Amino acid sequence: MECTCGGMLTEGRSSYSMSGEYYYIVIEDIPAYKCSRCGKILFQDDVVDKIKALLKRVDRDTKEIITGTPSVHTYDY
Ligand SMILES: [Zn+2]
Numbered sequence: 001m002e003c004t005c006g007g008m009l010t011e012g013r014s015s016y017s018m019s020g021e022y023y024y025i026v027i028e029d030i031p032a033y034k035c036s037r038c039g040k041i042l043f044q045d046d047v048v049d050k051i052k053a054l055l056k057r058v059d060r061d062t063k064e065i066i067t068g069t070p071s072v073h074t075y076d077y
Pocket of ligand 1: 003004006007035036037039
């Protein structure tokens with residue numbers, strides 16, 4: 001695995017933070033790679049997929065909490 005800048009990646013851990021319309025989420029201690037040249041943090045594809053699925057759920061459920069109206073549940077993942 002290599003960074004887009006061509007730098008070497010070192011294995012480590014990092015946190016992922018993300019803000020949505022009604023929330024701010026930080027997931028800590030995720031296995032990640034850090035580029036030794038540009039300092040960019042990269043996550044493995046399967047980890048990114050899991051985070052995306054989680055965020056989709058949080059996005060929907062927080063909207064339900066805030067608005068008080070249940071959204072249509074589409075279990076498409
Ligand atoms: Zn890099």
